[in-house]
Amino acid sequence: MAVLTQAQLLQGWEGGAGQGPVARAVALAAAAGGHSFAEAGELPLGARDALLVGLRAACFRGDVECLADCPGCGEELEVTVPLSDLRRPAEGADGVGEGEVCVRGRLVRFRALTSRDVLAVAPGGADSPDARRRLVSRCVLAVDGEAVEGGALDGEGLVRAGLTDEVLAAVAAALPSVDPRADIRLDLTCALCGHAWAAPFDVPAHVWADVNACARGLLADVHALARAYGWREDDILALSAARRRFYLEAIGT
Numbered sequence: 001m002a003v004l005t006q007a008q009l010l011q012g013w014e015g016g017a018g019q020g021p022v023a024r025a026v027a028l029a030a031a032a033g034g035h036s037f038a039e040a041g042e043l044p045l046g047a048r049d050a051l052l053v054g055l056r057a058a059c060f061r062g063d064v065e066c067l068a069d070c071p072g073c074g075e076e077l078e079v080t081v082p083l084s085d086l087r088r089p090a091e092g093a094d095g096v097g098e099g100e101v102c103v104r105g106r107l108v109r110f111r112a113l114t115s116r117d118v119l120a121v122a123p124g125g126a127d128s129p130d131a132r133r134r135l136v137s138r139c140v141l142a143v144d145g146e147a148v149e150g151g152a153l154d155g156e157g158l159v160r161a162g163l164t165d166e167v168l169a170a171v172a173a174a175l176p177s178v179d180p181r182a183d184i185r186l187d188l189t190c191a192l193c194g195h196a197w198a199a200p201f202d203v204p205a206h207v208w209a210d211v212n213a214c215a216r217g218l219l220a221d222v223h224a225l226a227r228a229y230g231w232r233e234d235d236i237l238a239l240s241a242a243r244r245r246f247y248l249e250a251i252g253t
Contacts, residue, residue, distance in 0.1 A: 003058045004031060006218055006237045013215035016208065025204035026115045028052055028211060041119065044097055044112035046181025049203040053086045056207045060214070064206050068188055072195025081186065081201065098141070099178040101170045106162055109142045110171050112179035120151065133158070136168045139175070143167075224253045 004012070012031030016024030029048045030040035032055035040048060056064070064081040097112045117138045122131040137150030143162040150163055158164070176183045185198040221244060222236045228251040236244065 004055065007234070009059060009211065010215055010218060010237075013211050016211075021204060021208075022115055022118045024208050025049075025052065026119075028055060028204070028207060029115075031055070041116040042114055044114055044179045044182065045118075046112065046179040046183075048115055049184070050181055052203050052207040053083070056210060057083050057087060060210050066201075066206060068186075068199050070188075070190035070193065070195055071197055072190055073193040075190055075192045077188065077190060079186065079188065079199075086184065086201075086203070097178055099174055101167075101174045103167045103170045106167065107144055108140060108162070108167055108171060110139045110174070110178070111141055112182070113139050113175060117151070132172070133165070133168055136172045136175075137163055140168075140171060221248060224248060224251060 008031055012028045015027035026037055026040045029051040030037050032051040063083055066079050068077045068079050100107055100109050121135045137158055140148050140150040140163060142148055148161050184201045186201050188199050189196045222233050225231055225236050225247055
């Protein structure tokens with residue numbers, strides 16, 4: 001992945017600022033992969049997150065620092081996540097993005113979820129059972145060879161199409177098999193109580209935190225130099241880091 005220019009980084013940040021977490025992730029993935037927002041929204045969630053990890057590796061140095069609460073004793077742990085671990089291909093990551101499950105003799109074909117699916121159903125998160133049901137139904141392609149548009153069906157329609165709660169639960173459980181990058185988990189052990197668990201790692205949230213901090217720092221530099229010298233934003237961003245630092249020191253910031 002090529003390093004984004006500072007102007008491109010600001011463009012990705014601007015596209016995600018004020019948006020929900022899913023739209024922010026899509027905006028950054030679009031900037032990282034050279035896609036339109038719509039194109040990035042159609043990527044499987046794992047492919048989207050792989051772009052974000054690549055952006056993080058290309059544009060920022062160092063590993064990811066984060067916090068995790070131990071579910072055993074509640075202790076807050078400081079965790080360092082090596083970027084090499086996040087970039088390591090997941091087992092089965094090169095799959096076709098589609099799979100099948102058999103539930104009570106019915107064969108259900110499904111595909112990986114995309115950001116477009118999440119934005120259509122639960123842009124703030126699929127926290128309710130109904131939202132999760134509707135989200136999973138969108139990725140069902142066929143039941144016993146008959147095409148299904150699960151996302152367009154209501155509760156009774158889902159049942160008539162064979163998409164009962166049992167079927168949708170089986171599909172949800174099988175989704176990591178077709179898109180393993182979408183479910184990154186860290187194997188952690190609490191130093192205080194010894195409890196071990198697999199903690200989910202939210203790639204978009206951590207990458208956005210880095211991008212947001214960087215963008216705000218860049219804009220603060222632009223503001224200071226534009227105010228002092230009357231320079232345009234493009235000209236300031238075109239300066240090398242060393243020259244920009246000199247001018248900022250010269251005006252006392």
